[in-house]
Structure formats: C-alpha cells, structure tokens
Amino acid sequence: MKHLVVIAQVPWFLTTLALAFSYPVPLHLPVVAADANAVVSDMAFPQPMPAPRPADCPSMCGDVQIPYPFGIGDNCSWSGLDEFTLICNRTFNPPRPYLGDFEVMSIALDAGEMRVVGSVSYICYNSSTTAIADGILGWTFTFAPFLVSQKRNTFTAIGCHTLAYLSGMDDRSYRTGCITSCKSLHAAAQDGEECTGLGCCQTSIPANISTIEVFWRDSPNYTPINPAWRYSPCSYAFVAEKNWYHFRRRDLTLVANKNFTDRVGDRGIPLVLEWAIRSNGSCRIQLEDNDRESAKPAALACVSAHSYCTNATQGSGYLCRCSEGYMGNPYIIGGCTNINECELRKSNPARYEKLYPCHSGSTCYDTQGDYMCKCKFGLKGDGKSNKGCQLIFPEYAIAIVGTFVASVLACLVVMEIKRRKQKKFFDKNGGEILKSMGINIFTEGQLKKITNRYSTPIGEGAFGKVFMGIIDATQRVAVKRSHVKGEALRQEDFVNEITIQFRISHANLVRLVGCCLETDIPMLVFEFVPNGSLYNVLHGASKLHMLPLLVRLDIALGSAQALAYMHSHGSHNHVHGDVKSGNILLDENLTPKVSDFGSSKLVSIAMHANWSVAGDMNYIDPVYIKTGCFTEKSDVYSFGVVLLELITRKTAKYDGCRSLPIDFVMSCKDEGKRRAMYDRDILCEDDGLSYVNMECLDRIGELAVRCLKEDVEERPTMVEMVEALKQVKSVACGCSCSHTTYETYTVKFN
Ligand SMILES: *[C@@H]1O[C@H](CO)[C@@H](O)[C@H](O)[C@H]1NC(C)=O
Ligand SMILES: *[C@@H]1O[C@H](CO)[C@@H](O)[C@H](O)[C@H]1NC(C)=O
Ligand SMILES: *[C@@H]1O[C@H](CO)[C@@H](O)[C@H](O)[C@H]1NC(C)=O
Ligand SMILES: *[C@@H]1O[C@H](CO)[C@@H](O)[C@H](O)[C@H]1NC(C)=O
Ligand SMILES: *[C@@H]1O[C@H](CO)[C@@H](O)[C@H](O)[C@H]1NC(C)=O
Ligand SMILES: *[C@@H]1O[C@H](CO)[C@@H](O)[C@H](O)[C@H]1NC(C)=O
Ligand SMILES: *[C@@H]1O[C@H](CO)[C@@H](O)[C@H](O)[C@H]1NC(C)=O
DSSP: OOOOOOOOOOOOOHHHHHHSSSSOOOOOOOOOOGGGHHHHOOOOOOOOOOOOOOSOOOSEEETOOTTTTTSSSGSSOOOOOOEEEEEEEESSSEEEEEEETTTEEETTTTTTTTEEEOOOOEEESSSSEEEEEEEEEEEEEEEEOOOOOOOTTTEEEEOSSEEEEEEETTSOOOOEEEEEOOOOOGGSSTTOOOSSSSSEEOOOOSSBEEEEEEEESSSOOOOOOOTTTOOOOOOEEEEEEEEOOOOOGGGOOOBBBBBHHEEEEEEEEEEEEEOOOSOOOBBBOGGGGGOOTTTEEEEEEOTTTTTTEEEOEEEEEEEEEEOTTTEEOOTTTTOEEOHHHHHHHHOOOHHHHHOOOOOEEEEEEETTTTEEEEEOOTTEETSTTTTEEEEOOOOOHHHHHHHHHHHHHHHHHHHHHHHHHHHHHHHHHHHHHHHHHTEOOOOOOHHHHHHHTTTTTTETTTTTEEEEEEEETTTTEEEEOOOOOOOOHHHHHHHHHHHHHHHOTTBBBOOEEEOOOSSSEEEEEOOOOOOOOOOHHHSSSSOOOOOHHHHHHHHHHHHHHHHHHHHTTSSSOOOOSSGGGEEEEEEETTTTOOOTTTTHHHHHHHHHHSOOOOOOEEEEEEEEHHHHHOOOHHHHHHHHHHHHHHHOOOOOOOOEEEEEHHHHHHHHHHHHHHHSSOOOGSOSHHHHHHHHHHHHHHHHHHHHHHHHHHSSSSOOOOHHHHHHHHHHHHHHHHHHHSSSGGOOOOOOOO
C-alpha cells in the first residue's frame, strides 16, 4: 500500500452515508511510522550500502528541486523501505512533481520538510438549516516516512457560525475543534487581525499525526445549522502552514461572485510534512568512535564524508546533516562540500561577515570545514575570537624601541650631515689643491686630539683663540681657531694665502705646520714659540728685567728682516696687517718670530671678500684709516710703534690715554724730554757705555719717527729699516765691543 487515500472533495451525501456505518470517517489505513522504530532498532551495523542514485536521474521537476533521497522514477530514490519516489507529471507546463495525489511544492533537506498542496473542507447553506454544498477533507498517509509537521502547521476555520472538527490519530482517539461566530460582518475581526474566533479561529495540532480529518458534525444525526447564512453562507476549515493565512472579511462572503476557494485556487494552500529515514538503520554513535569526544552519530543513509545524523524531531528515524563548515547533500557520497567562508564574506559582506566573523587586524583563510582568521604582522591572538588580535608587544615597548631606533637614526643622520659639511668645507677651502701640494691636512678630530680638546689656550686675538697642542708627543704646536663666521671666502684667495705661508720660510717667521679645512674658517697649525710675545716680555707678566740694548736691537732687526722678506717676496702685495709687539714671538734664545702673518688678511677675506685690516688700533696707520689703503708702509708705521716700545718699554697706549707714538714724536725735538722717555734699564752704568747707548737709542728713536711719518713716501721701506738697524747695531756693538766708531755717527732728528 504505497499511496495516500484522499477523501477530499467527496460529495457530502457520500460521506454521510459512510458515517452511518463507521463514525466519523470509515477509512482505516495502516500507518508504518509508529512502529518502524521497533524494526530498525535491532539492526546491526554495517549494512549494505543503498545503491547510489544513477547519474541520469533528473534532479528537477518543473521548478521544484528533487534532492536525493527523493527521486523521480523507480531506481532514482532511496532504495530502502521508505518511499521517496515522486512522479513528475509532465502534462502540466511546467511539469509538477507528485507524491501520490499530493502535489509537491518544495523539499528541504536540512529541516527534513516537504511542502505539499493541501485542500479545504467547506459547507454552504441556502437557509439556516439547509446545507447545499459540503466538502470534507480527510487523508491518511498510508506509508512512512511522512508526518504532519506539528510546529509548522496550524488548524484554521473561517465562518460566522462555525464549529469545525479536526481528528488526527489513526485510531481517532484524538479530536479537537474550533468555533467562530460573528453577529454581522461588521462584528467580525478586522482584516489582518489574529484569528481569535471573530470570523475565524485557529488552533495548534499535536505531534505524530499521520491522519487528518476535518468535518462539521460530531454525530451522524446532527444537522448543522447556520443562522448567519445570509451574510456568511459558507464555512471553511483546513490545516495549513503557520502564518500562511491572514484573515480577510471578504473570505466570509462572495465578492464579485467569487468565494474563498475560488480566490485561493486549488493549489493555494501549503501544508508542511516532515520526513525522515525511518525504516533503515538508526542514528547512533558508533562504538569505535565512542572514545572520541568529537564523535558524531552515524547512520546508514548518511553516506557523505563530513556528515552525521540527528534523530527526527517527531516520530522515529533520523535525518542526515553535513558537518559544520560543509554544505550539500549528506545522502550522497561526496555530497558535503567545504564552505568557503572567506569567499562568502567577500561576495556578500553584509550577510556573512556577521556569520563568519574575522575581527580587525586579521585576514581570512579558508580551511577544510572551517576558516581561520590569522592575525596580521605584529599582532597575536585569534581573529575569530571576540577579543580579536592584539599587539604582540605592548604599546609602551613599541614606543621605547621606536624611540631608540629613531634616536640612532637621528644620530646617524647628524653624523652624516656633519661629514658632508666637513667635506663641503674641505672642498670649498681648496682641500684637494692643498693636499696635492703636500701641506699637512689635519682632520677636525685629529686637531681635537692634538689640542686635547682645546684644553690649553695660550692666546687670544682679534679673530680667534690660540691653543697649545702636541703632535706625536714631541712637537709642540699652536692651533689657531677662528671664531669668525664667514660666508664668502673665495677658494683661490684662501689657497693662495695658505700656499704662500707654507712655502715661505724665514728664520724670523713663525712656520705654518698645517691646517684643517673641515671647518668654515680653516684652522691653522703653527710651530710653537715658547717665550711668548714681545709684548709679554716687555710689559706683561713674564716681563724680563734685564733686556740689554743689543738684545732689543736683535729683536727689532729680526722682526724687520721678516717683514722685509715678506714685503719683497713674490709678486703679491704681502703685508702683515697686524704688526704689534703681541705678534712678535720670542723663542728660547729670544730670537724674534713674527706671527699672524696674513692671518688677519685671511680673516678679512672671509669677512668681506675685500681686503681690509682687522688690526690693533694702537698700531694702525692713521693714513690707512683715512684712505682705506693698506700698504707695506702701513706695516712700517706699526713697526715704528714697536720700535718705540722697545726703547721706552711703554705700551703703545700708556698711562691711561696717552699714545706712545704721538707723545714721542712731540717730544723728540726736545732732547731732554725725549731721553726722559727711554727705558732706564738700557743705559749702562759706566758713562761711556751709557753715552753710546743713548746714541743708539736716539738713532732708533729717529728711525721710529721716520716710520711714523704722515707722508708715507717719507717712511722708509722695511729693507731700508733693516739696513739702518744693522748700522745701529754696529754702533751699539762698537759701544760694547770697541769704543772707536761711535763718533762717526750723527744723530739727526727732524
Ligand atoms: C531498476 O532497477 C532494477 C534492478 O536493478 C531493474 O530491473 C529495473 O529495470 C530498473 N528500473 C528502471 C526504470 O530503470
Ligand atoms: C534496508 O534497506 C534494504 C535495501 O537497501 C532492505 O533490503 C532492507 O530490508 C531494509 N531494512 C529494513 C529494516 O527496512
Ligand atoms: C497528470 O495529471 C493529469 C491531470 O491531473 C492526469 O490526468 C494524469 O493522469 C496525470 N499523469 C500521471 C502520470 O499521473
Ligand atoms: C435550498 O436548496 C435545496 C436543494 O438544492 C432546495 O431544495 C431548497 O429549495 C433550497 N431552499 C431555498 C430557500 O432556496
Ligand atoms: C465556490 O465557487 C465555485 C465556482 O465559482 C464553486 O464551484 C464552488 O462550489 C464554490 N464553493 C463554495 C464553498 O461555495
Ligand atoms: C536517537 O534515538 C535512538 C532511540 O530513540 C537513541 O538510541 C539514539 O541514541 C538517538 N540518537 C541520538 C543521536 O540522539
Ligand atoms: C510520537 O511518536 C514517538 C515514536 O513513535 C514517541 O516517542 C513520541 O512520544 C510521540 N509523541 C507524541 C506527542 O505522541
């Protein structure tokens, strides 16, 4: 017996006939579902596999998908005892699948549900006591595996004076009913309202129903009456999918000569059935998998890998499901396939990003049956968890490391900038040229070492400080470090000056040892002259008390020779620019060495790119101040002042505001006044010698006065000065060595 028996649409008189014998509906049909479990439960595993569905079986009938275990045709469906064979009636267009007499609307594999087209029971009156039409719905599923879904269906009756019955169990032990009434159409519920008995009523149905009967009288003798027949001639009742029916007042009446069934149509009412594999195998955790915690129950029909079974929600039997992360048909081999969650997330973020979360900082990777959310670089944790990814290192650690790295980088950058700057200065200062000429080139670092970080200053001039240094632990040097900033130092000027200073060598000139070009204004390294400057010897702290005339003459002569040498050296206009006692250094033998030669020029080149002199105001040639022209004769003027210092042992500016050159020039005409200015220490004790010395002093004084002449033409050149001083020396020498020659000299003052 593989078919349903349907008694819907049976004419009323036929039914009433039947009711006369077996009340209420005389159809007795065997039901397999209830006792199927007993058959299945003692079956042993493993069982022969059911034959797979042949490849040529259709999977669709019209618009309806037919998934295995359902099938169209004999060998296309599950081969067990349960009947899943459908008929596809192709006389319709599109074709319609049928399960017995029920048209199938859809099949759901996961839920184990099938929607079929249901039908309506009705009764109509042409007077309050006369029913003119009566259709009673009743059916029994005569075979497994179908049961009416309890949770998905509801029993509904429509009418204004209606009592509808529902009977369910096959032994008719179960019966329920539903009453609805309305005094007039206006007393009925509003459209869309719940069915609460005003025009319509609803009630739930129980589980395990395989039989449905809907009828209008509870005893054969009873004649239903309908006092409301004028405004609501017909009553309807049906079991249908929950939420399918929404109340409308017009369902109580004819509208445009159309009744409720006309409007619904004969395929309009959906009924939900539940199916399961009820007759073959059972759903159990297999013994060999028992110890595994993740073990899933297995059953005969669940043939796909990554599938498991669950007991049916009602009745016996089971359903198959794909494991989490897989989808497809668990009833066919290889039916469950991996879900690519990442792909889904991409294709429909709105829907799937919530379903398959990957929290920020993570990237989605698909795996078999699952997916991973791998944290991105620098993050740890699980992107799937609610906490998401966290930083591997706490933020303060990152901050510390970051700061450290940043400062190291900054240091490197600063060093590189400095190195480039040094290189730039080196090039600007003509480093390559000077190097090629064999001049000692020191680096800034070497000089720092040589001067022991500039720890011993030994002098200070207009353009910088002088520091003591030691090269190779033996050679003492003086390092001149300028603090003047210059912008427009022309390379060729500088190279020329350095070259000249390096090439010239004279016993009375301080020798240039080398230079450092890595600073803006190059640093110069000179030989060290131990006894300090003439200024210090004459006036300063290291003042020597006894300084005989001959010694002073030698100092004057040596200095003059150095200046004369410079003035006559080469084609350039080589002036000193800053002749003063402070720039005449004395070595251990009191041999003079003129220093700072050209340094002032270097500085002024740097400062103005034009020749100007940064000399000591007490020595500066007034003609230069007036004309701005500095010549060798300007050096001669300054040398004159030095000569006066030598013989008077007065500073160029003395007694507060007195100028030595002016005072001397003024007093020189008066022999008494003049001689009063001479340094007493020079004069010998014995009168003769004292006389010669006085003579020499007068001569030197006369030379000095010539040097100070306002008219530069009247000033002698340095070469002439050398000659004149030599003569004075011979007089002085004669004075101390022989007494014969001094008369031949006359002293003349202008
Ligand atoms: C179904 O299978 C049986 C046995 O395998 C075979 O005899 C029968 O012809 C098949 N029916 C159809 C419609 O293919
Ligand atoms: C299970 O199915 C097989 C056919 O595949 C059938 O021979 C057998 O009788 C069925 N067992 C039960 C208990 O229904
Ligand atoms: C298909 O449906 C038509 C109309 O209801 C019916 O006459 C016919 O017998 C059906 N065919 C099959 C194969 O069930
Ligand atoms: C109602 O219908 C029955 C049968 O069709 C008929 O005999 C009867 O006269 C009708 N009554 C009225 C009031 O129309
Ligand atoms: C509804 O109307 C159709 C024709 O329009 C008719 O065949 C059917 O019997 C009517 N049903 C009821 C309950 O009046
Ligand atoms: C299913 O039901 C049977 C019997 O009712 C029971 O033995 C079995 O453990 C159940 N399986 C699961 C997975 O609940
Ligand atoms: C439905 O049937 C199953 C098995 O036949 C039974 O275990 C269950 O108690 C029944 N449920 C109801 C509500 O009758």
